[in-house]
Amino acid sequence: MDIVSDVGSILICIDLAMFLHFNKSMASIKMKGTSQQSPVQVSTVEKVSRKLGHLGIMLIICSWIVPKLA
Structure with a gap:
């Protein structure tokens, strides 16, 4: 479950980086x-x-909930 949580954290970091990049480019366009x-x-x-x-x-x-159910 630690691997699942780590993958989730990496995906969130990628999303945040893209969000910040596009916000900066949109601000310059505006x-x-x-x-x-x-x-x-x-x-x-x-x-x-x-x-x-x-x-x-x-x-x-899911990585937090599944261990609680088991």
Whole structure:
């Protein structure tokens, strides 16, 4: 179960890194073109990293619950 928890932590860290990277790039885009208000497109990489982060959270929760049930 420790391996499952570690994998979950790694997935969450990857998700956080991608989130911070995309937030920084979106902030720079907004600063450059404040006069142009265009809808923000979410990239496929960001969507996938968000799903991996959710999977990481579920892995950590499962690694806490399964030992309690056994």
